[in-house]
Structure formats: structure tokens, C-alpha cells
Amino acid sequence: MPDPRFFQAAGPFSLSRLAEIAGAVLADGADGDYRVEAVAALDVAGVHEISFLDNMRYKDQFSSTKAGACIVHPDFAPEAPEGVHLLFSQYPYKSYALIAQALYPERGVAEAFVSEQAYIAEDVQIGQGCVIEPGVVIRSGAKIGASCWIGAQSVIGENVELGEGVRIGENATVSHALIGDYSRLYPGVRVGQDGFGFAIDPSGHVKVPQLGRVIIESHVEIGANTTIDRGAGPDTVIGQGTWIDNLVQIGHNVKIGRGCVIVAQVGISGSTVLEDFVAIGGQAGLAGHLRIGQGARIAAQTGVMRDLQGGQEYMGYPALPIRQFMKQVALLKRLADKKER
Template structure:
């Protein structure tokens, strides 16, 4: 279900129309069923469109209630067995979904052509707004918050009390707590990088989610936090991100984490509480990093890390192992040099 503060629904369409519009073959379900919204497969309700990415995507699911699911032929029986209301088969379900969903659910946008501060924005007490800042309709700015010059707060965004938004920061599709500190030039809530291959080349993946920041989160200058494809990209309370950090769609960061400059977390990865990452450390997509983990600077994390461990290297492994290996390599090369 998309968040109605940020997304507007178009007129609903029937399962039959959805299949026809995408050229998919309806192999199961009541074709007069009305579809109103979109959601991730495991979250989709009976009036929502979704798609299945592959057999692994279905692993571990015990029931589904999606209104219409696009899938490849091999998945249809499983989807029907799991309870999907209607199933449509096509060679590229992600493309079919992407095209249809983009027409059914529209992100709210403000172009600020006439006025920079919408008369429908809600400004708390003692809010200070810098020259040239833009605030969209239905945005809520908490008491005592400060919006820097030329910053942009998109439609529907919610800022708690005493937030500080730096000059030129661009915030969209975002809900944040109190005392959040966004440094200049940070960009929050853009659609992440995702592509869908179609007949005419690649197109960008449509996004239907938001960004959620806990109290006292700090986002450094020129850092970027993408909104989720579905649901929320989340950063927990008091977590501090340095300058030039990238947080991809659907990432979940716990409380009290510290990420130094150039850290990057790829899509859907999860960090527990109290994780510390040195500069330029990266985490690949769909990785879990446990509570209290320390990741050395310049590490490239490509596996899950259990709670409390210290990892480093490229690819990252336990830091002591990495250091032993570097010593072994040095000795190997020295021995070889000596014997030549």
C-alpha cells in the first residue's frame, strides 16, 4: 500500500484491463476484480498489483493475498497455491508491473512554478525559512525547525520539532522525527537506481515507498538517501552519517550507527544498532550486519556479519584474518624475491 501523503491513486482498473494493457496471459482469478494500488509481493492485499521476481522470491512464503501478480510461467502454480487472487503470466513480469504501476499510482510532485511556499504547507511555531526555500503542499514543519536557503521540502513531507535543513538540501517522500540535522546539499527521497529491461532497452524502476528518519539523525553534506521501492528506507534514532554517504532504496539502519564519508549501503541491506563503519566502507545489497559490528575503512562487505564482529578488507572478512593474510602475502612475495 502506497503512503497517501506522497502518492495519488488513479481510477482503479480491473484484472482484465491490467492483463490486456500489458499483454500478459491471465491464468487464474476473477477478471472483474478491481485493482487500486501496488505493493511488494508479500505485503500486497486483494486490491493491489504486484509481481514475483523468481523462484527464490517465493521461498519461505506460506500465504499470499495479492489482487494480481505478474509472473513467469514456472511460478504460476505456486502463486495460485499460496492464495494469490489473480495471476498473469508474461516473459518479463517486472516490466509489466513497472509499466502498469506507474500509471495506477502517481508520486505527488510540486514544481514550485508559481509560489515557493505552498499555502497548503503546515508551519509550526517559530519556524524559520531561508530565502528561496520551497515547501510543498501538505508538508508539515515542526515547531522551531529551520529550513536553509534554497532548500526544498516536497509535498507531504513531515519534519518534527527543531529539525535543521541545510542550504540547498532537497527532501522528498520523507517522514522524520525531532531534532534531525540535514546538512547542505543532501538529497533525500529520490527514486533509487533500478532498471527494468524491456523491448526498447532499459528503463528506470518506479518507486512507491518513502524515507523514514528517527529522532536526532544526522545526514552529512551532499549525502543521498533513496526512498524505498515499496515501504520505507529507514535510519534509526541518533544515527550519524558523514558527508557523501549513499543509502540505497529499502536499506534499514538501526539506532546509534555511525557511517563515515563515502560509506555506501546497497539496496535492502540491514544494519543493526550501534554499527560503526569507517570511511569508504561499502555493504552489498541484501546483506545483514549485526548489532555492534565494526567495519574498517575501505572494506567491501559482501557477506552477512554476525553481531559484535570486526571486519575489514576487500572483500571483507574478519579483520584479524584479513591482517594475517596480508602478512602471509608480504612474506610470500619477499621469499620469492629472495629466491630469484
């Protein structure tokens, strides 16, 4: 059960109510009136707690779980231990997410307040129902939409605009940016600083003024300590519903489409374009001025030096279609083993 010091449950809910919330179906014999109070992992869940099976690595934990209820794909029903109330779902992880959201709703910003220890320029516009914490700096001309939350010690630059329900974590900085509704920046995020732009010159590199913006569309998540430089002239753009993890670097002029997933420590160099639904594994790096096609999947640590077609999976340094990379890995192993003998 989540530690009540950090998480307050909104329940209990009946199992049938949760099935409804989750787009799931009560299995034969499951009691729709069963009372669910909390979520928990398979190996620690107990009575009145609900768990889920999504990753087959944890199948044994499922077979021996003491959870009162469990969300599972119907194919795995035969592996269930006696007595557990099952919810069937085609997408158990998504169903779990929806149930966890219901049981542990995010605290809203109902208790709106603007700290007297925030430094807010006179002409700043602040919407209804915002929380602005101590130490926050909001510079001249900024517009803060309704129901925003701006964490302590963050700095919002001149004329920056935040949409409705935007959350800015503590110690973050935002400048030269327009941020869409319900987007969320985690602590320590840096948005809008100068890109890495200079003309190389033996007598001292010449700085190129960075004259673009950062456009973050709606429902975007940006992980802790991630850095997103503003455009050099064109804008840097993060598309709607894209999720970016911690410590990611996004260079100037990069355009990221909708629904992309970018895992921690990825680096995307200047002017590269990601079409919609691209997924990039941790620590992968993309050179500048590339185009990555819709739905491409790039494995962790891959080094991308050319345009990539969409709909395929890539890996390697330099990047190859993953089957081709794996073939090379296997071949090299075989040759080395043969040499050995």
C-alpha cells in the first residue's frame, strides 16, 4: 500500500466501479461488490488491494499473489491463484493506470494562493486558481493561465505565456517560450536559454544571437533537469502529448511531433525533425538536420547520423535497422569464437 505520509487514497471503490473506470470486465466469479482500498505490486499486495499483470517477467508473482483483486489479460486467467477477484482487460497496464488515478487523484490547486515572497512584475497576468510558491520570479509581461502551479524558486521570463493548468516544478527556468494547456515541467528543467550557436573563428568563436522561441504544445511532460534550447531563428517545438524524461537535451530548432516518447539522457541536435509517435530509448543521440519518420523506434544508446524512415526499429552506432544490427553482433561473436578455437 502506498505510504500514507506521501499518498492519500480517495477510495474505497467497489470492484465493479473500478471495472467501469478501467474499461475492464469482471471475470466469472469475481465479486463486483468487493471493496478495493489501494493499489499494490503483485508480490506485496494483500486483501482489499488491487494489482496487475502486464510484463511476463512477473508471471510467477501473479501465480502466487495474495492480492484481493487483479487486472489481467483474459489469456492469463488460468494462472491466477485461488480466490483473487479478476478484472479482464485487453490493456492491463492502461487499466491499472486509470484505477490508480481514481484511487490516488492528483491534488488540484483548489487552495489557490500567491506567495507574498514571490517576485512578480506589476504587469503580469495571473489566471484564476493558481498556486505561486515562495521565491518564484515572474518577469514583466508574462501571462499565466488559470489553475497553474509554479513551484518554489522557479523563474518565468519576460512575456512568457503559460496555458491553463500548466505545472512548473521547483527550481525550473522558462524564457522565450509559449507553453500549452496541462503541460508539465519537472524540477530543474531549463527551457528557452540560448542554443549552442556560434561561428567558429580562430580569433574567438562569434556568438550567433538566438532569435527563436520554444513552443511547447499541450499535455507535454518534460522530465527533471532536462534542457530545451530556444530556436536560433525558427522555433524549437515540442508536439502535443509528447513525453520527455529526465536529463534530455533538445537543441535549437528541433521539431518534435505529437505523442513522441523520449527516454532519459537522449540528445537531439539542432534542427532535427521528429515526426509523430517517434520513440527513442535512453542515451540515444541524434545528429543535427535529420528527419525521423513517423513511428520510428530508436533503441537505447543508438547513434543516428542519417534520416530514418518511419515505422521501423533501429539500433547501433551508427544506427541500422535492428535486425541488421543484431545480425552483425551475432556474426562478430561467431568470428571471434571461431578464432578462439
